[in-house]
Amino acid sequence: MEKTYTNTFPLTMTSSEKQETICIFGTGDFGRSLGYKMLQCGYSVVFGSRNPQMSSLLPSGAEVLSYSEAAQKSDVVILTIHREHYGFLTELTEVLKEKVLVDVSNNLKINQYPESNAEYLAQLVPGAHVVKAFNTISAWALQSGAMDASRQVFVCGNDGKAKQRVVDIVRTLGLTPLDQGSLLAANEIENYPLQLFPMWRLPFYLSAALGLFFFSYCVLRDVIYPYINEKQDSTFRLAISIPNRVFPITALILLALVYFPGVIAAILQLYRGTKYRRFPAWLDHWMLCRKQLGLVALGFAFLHVIYTLVIPIRYYVRWRLRNITIAQIMDKKENPFSASSAWLSDSYVSLGILGFFLFVLLGITSLPSVSNTVNWREFRFVQSKLGYLTLILCTAHTLVYGGKRFLSPLSLRWGLPSAYVLALVIPCTVLVTKFILIMPCIDKTLTRIRQGWERNYKYSKSALNGRSDI
Numbered sequence: 001m002e003k004t005y006t007n008t009f010p011l012t013m014t015s016s017e018k019q020e021t022i023c024i025f026g027t028g029d030f031g032r033s034l035g036y037k038m039l040q041c042g043y044s045v046v047f048g049s050r051n052p053q054m055s056s057l058l059p060s061g062a063e064v065l066s067y068s069e070a071a072q073k074s075d076v077v078i079l080t081i082h083r084e085h086y087g088f089l090t091e092l093t094e095v096l097k098e099k100v101l102v103d104v105s106n107n108l109k110i111n112q113y114p115e116s117n118a119e120y121l122a123q124l125v126p127g128a129h130v131v132k133a134f135n136t137i138s139a140w141a142l143q144s145g146a147m148d149a150s151r152q153v154f155v156c157g158n159d160g161k162a163k164q165r166v167v168d169i170v171r172t173l174g175l176t177p178l179d180q181g182s183l184l185a186a187n188e189i190e191n192y193p194l195q196l197f198p199m200w201r202l203p204f205y206l207s208a209a210l211g212l213f214f215f216s217y218c219v220l221r222d223v224i225y226p227y228i229n230e231k232q233d234s235t236f237r238l239a240i241s242i243p244n245r246v247f248p249i250t251a252l253i254l255l256a257l258v259y260f261p262g263v264i265a266a267i268l269q270l271y272r273g274t275k276y277r278r279f280p281a282w283l284d285h286w287m288l289c290r291k292q293l294g295l296v297a298l299g300f301a302f303l304h305v306i307y308t309l310v311i312p313i314r315y316y317v318r319w320r321l322r323n324i325t326i327a328q329i330m331d332k333k334e335n336p337f338s339a340s341s342a343w344l345s346d347s348y349v350s351l352g353i354l355g356f357f358l359f360v361l362l363g364i365t366s367l368p369s370v371s372n373t374v375n376w377r378e379f380r381f382v383q384s385k386l387g388y389l390t391l392i393l394c395t396a397h398t399l400v401y402g403g404k405r406f407l408s409p410l411s412l413r414w415g416l417p418s419a420y421v422l423a424l425v426i427p428c429t430v431l432v433t434k435f436i437l438i439m440p441c442i443d444k445t446l447t448r449i450r451q452g453w454e455r456n457y458k459y460s461k462s463a464l465n466g467r468s469d470i
């Protein structure tokens with residue numbers, strides 16, 4: 001614990017205690033940055049290099065020696081060398097015996113080698129205690145001092161004492177060590193910085209696919225159809241009208257897809273009569289990226305709202321209103337006020353506004369600073385109950401928008417219904433299924449299953465034993 005404080009007052013420590021010497025192999029970007037940070041935090045640093053005389057740009061105060069000379073100066077050796085160049089270490093096995101050897105390396109691709117770099121290092125230098133650490137911190141972050149990205153350092157190793165020494169160093173440098181267990185965890189730790197938004201990938205591809213499909217569908221109905229049938233140029237619709245169909249439709253379907261896996265999971269649990277069997281991998285993954293799906297949906301809903309706000313200032317809309325008025329004057333025929341149309345129009349807009357309000361509320365509660373202030377039940381209440389209410393309101397908004405035209409043969413073009421009719425299929429399926437699932441008799445069984453009850457205890461036990469098949 002004391003070390004944490006020495007981080008803030010390195011000079012106090014250096015004047016009263018003997019400086020601990022750390023050896024860093026390699027004088028590249030990462031080695032230099034780490035050495036600089038260590039000197040700042042009160043350590044004495046010795047670099048090991050192929051060309052001790054040639055090394056430039058090294059932080060002042062550090063010593064540079066050959067690899068074998070440097071290793072003799074400390075019992076902690078941090079290896080800031082790419083895995084491909086580890087070969088020369090086999091000649092140093094005697095010097096490195098019983099030393100703590102820290103592997104910081106990353107690869108270019110996930111699972112690039114059959115074994116992790118740290119395990120490979122342990123095979124090369126069997127006498128040393130290999131510890132994996134620091135691979136999630138960048139040279140730039142260490143040097144600039146501004147830790148915009150994560151300060152977490154995953155640490156793993158087979159020797160408890162060696163690991164503890166590295167954990168102490170990490171803490172002294174002002175970083176957060178996270179013990180990940182034995183060297184078997186190195187593979188996962190090495191893959192971690194190579195991942196690029198893994199949970200965002202499915203939402204991204206899904207929204208791209210939905211967007212593309214509905215865009216083509218709307219172009220076919222709203223641009224190509226009028227051109228072929230009436231030789232009318234409607235290409236201007238590509239700018240606002242069609243995006244303002246594609247975006248809300250994508251938002252609505254993605255929102256429904258957030259709540260779909262929960263329904264599928266419930267049906268699966270009811271069918272199996274137990275909660276003790278794993279869900280298929282695709283369902284697991286789908287469940288895990290619901291937050292990201294929801295946030296992408298919120299993004300599209302935002303776009304829809306902004307596009308809707310500009311409707312009154314559009315040239316096409318103003319032109320059409322003027323023409324209708326002029327046509328009425330010329331015909332001397334007044335278009336009577338229709339209370340039912342007014343009701344329909346106001347209702348769908350109002351449902352949209354309320355749905356959007358709850359949608360934003362869901363987004364706000366998913367911010368860590370907010371979710372940390374609510375307890376588990378409150379969070380679930382907002383995410384699950386208010387989430388369903390959001391889906392109901394947005395689906396109703398679209399249904400009422402369709403209003404009287406919904407499924408009317410007049411709105412078919414080449415037999416194709418309006419895009420929003422297709423958009424309603426998944427949301428309505430989710431809502432109807434959920435409605436059936438919350439019927440008291442079904443809900444009671446599901447709740448019992450989720451509390452641990454099993455329909456066929458014997459069967460479930462055997463399923464438990466043979467878990468690998470599920």
Ligand SMILES: Cc1cc2nc3c(=O)[nH]c(=O)nc-3n(C[C@H](O)[C@H](O)[C@H](O)COP(=O)(O)OP(=O)(O)OC[C@H]3O[C@@H](n4cnc5c(N)ncnc54)[C@H](O)[C@@H]3O)c2cc1C
Pocket residue numbers: 255258259260261262263265275290291292293294295297298359362363365366367380383384385387450451
């Ligand atoms: C804008 C937006 C932001 C979002 N942000 C987040 C976020 O920050 N974090 C997040 O997690 N999700 C987020 N989501 C996704 C979504 O709101 C949640 O995943 C939501 O909890 C799903 O609700 P559900 O009713 O389908 O949950 P389900 O998983 O179906 O759960 C329903 C109920 O069943 C219970 N249950 C389910 N499975 C079991 C089981 N095996 N054993 C016992 N009980 C069980 C649960 O406790 C719950 O009460 C967000 C969505 C949107 C639209």
Ligand SMILES: NC(=O)C1=CN([C@@H]2O[C@H](COP(=O)(O)OP(=O)(O)OC[C@H]3O[C@@H](n4cnc5c(N)ncnc54)[C@H](OP(=O)(O)O)[C@@H]3O)[C@@H](O)[C@H]2O)C=CC1
Pocket residue numbers: 025026027028029030031048049050051055079080081082083085104105106107134135136137138139140
């Ligand atoms: N850069 C970063 O932000 C991060 C890097 N890492 C890891 O740190 C390690 C070093 O990265 P980085 O400093 O960027 O790399 P560099 O290429 O900048 O430095 C590597 C150093 O390795 C030494 N080395 C030893 N043998 C050889 C050899 N045969 N050929 C070339 N170099 C050799 C060299 O030092 P000398 O000439 O003194 O012998 C060289 O400077 C890598 O494993 C990387 O994955 C981890 C996290 C972040």
Ligand code: HEM
Pocket residue numbers: 241244245248249251252255301304305308349352353354355356359394397398401419420423
């Ligand atoms: C402030 C909130 C909202 C307002 C004011 C609003 C308003 C509108 C308007 C005016 C239309 C008709 C657009 C047109 O004539 O082309 C529309 C359509 C639609 N809205 Fe909203 N809306 C809101 C929020 C939402 C939300 C949150 C969703 C769902 C996620 C949604 C889904 C839809 C859908 C699917 C359509 C049909 C698109 C089409 O095929 O034309 N809306 N909305």
Ligand SMILES: [Fe+3]
Pocket residue numbers: 029
């Ligand atoms: Fe490099």
